[in-house]
Amino acid sequence: MELFLNATSPYARMVRIVVLEKGLAEMVTLRWCDPWTDDAALLDANPAGRIPALIIQDGTALSESFIIAFYLDGLGRSEPIIPTARLNEVLHLAGLGQGLMDGAFTTVISRKHLGSEVDDSVLGQRRWRAMQRILDRLETELDESRVAPAMTLGEISVAVALDYLGFRLPEANWASSRPRLEAWHRRVIAGQSFQETAFK
Ligand SMILES: N[C@@H](CCC(=O)N[C@@H](CS)C(=O)NCC(=O)O)C(=O)O
Structure with a gap:
């Protein structure tokens, strides 16, 4: 492939x-x-x-x-990343991760092509508020003790989105007021698959 x-x-x-x-x-x-x-x-x-x-x-x-x-x-024999036994929870988390990723990526690309004043536009402001709400929701729903040994698509999606925020929008400073989420994130990205693929 x-x-x-x-x-x-x-x-x-x-x-x-x-x-x-x-x-x-x-x-x-x-x-x-x-x-x-x-x-x-x-x-x-x-x-x-x-x-x-x-x-x-x-x-x-x-x-x-x-x-x-x-x-x-569906390939390979390792643990499923979308396990049927935890489907609702995994899809819920994956959706939040995707929403955060979309908000962050669109912010970055809009700034690049339209200038940073786009942040002040109606859409820019709306996007920013959406990202803050998603981050606040994640802070209430996740904590370190909930990281299972087998990684799921929900965890991958959210942890990549958080890493992307730190990489491209460090001024968002998402971790400073969200200690539970920060601890959760630190634990998830310690895995080899995250280390091997770090943004650069
Ligand atoms: N919804 C798509 C988003 C993919 C996406 O936007 N990729 C960006 C890079 S991060 C891209 O290739 N952009 C080029 C373009 O939009 O022309 C997915 O989940 O794969």
């Missing part, structure tokens, strides 16, 4: 962590690319021009991080 990715995309990192957690690294060739330059091979795999995209064994191209994660979860 071939995975189109770069080193700064939170969506691509999430899928890369899933690959590692599922023990599939040897089956996946990493295709480093820049989605912003209309890379021809990427456009062929995903006409939306976005990473991640995954070409699977029969040549089918998959796009969208959650769809790719769902597919990969």
Whole structure:
């Protein structure tokens, strides 16, 4: 299989962590690319021009991080990252992580293309409030004692989104008033799959 990715995309990192957690690294060739330059091979795999995209064994191209994660979860024999016994809880958390990731990524990309004054626009302000609400909700729902040995898609999604906030929007300073979430995050990112894929 071939995975189109770069080193700064939170969506691509999430899928890369899933690959590692599922023990599939040897089956996946990493295709480093820049989605912003209309890379021809990427456009062929995903006409939306976005990473991640995954070409699977029969040549089918998959796009969208959650769809790719769902597919990969069906491969390999390791613990499921979307376990049916904890489905509601895992999907709930994965949704919050995705919402946070979308808010952070859209903020970064809007600033880059429209200037940082976009933060003061109606949409920019709305996005910022949404991120704060998600962070506050996570602070009430998560704590260190809830980190199970087998990583789930919920944990991966939230922890990658928090890492991305620290990487691209450090001024958000999400951890300063959220000690439980900070302890939870520190515990999750200590795992090898997070260490190997750190943003740079
Ligand atoms: N909903 C998509 C979002 C993917 C996404 O936005 N990827 C960004 C990089 S972080 C990208 O490739 N952007 C290029 C573009 O929008 O043209 C997913 O979950 O995979």
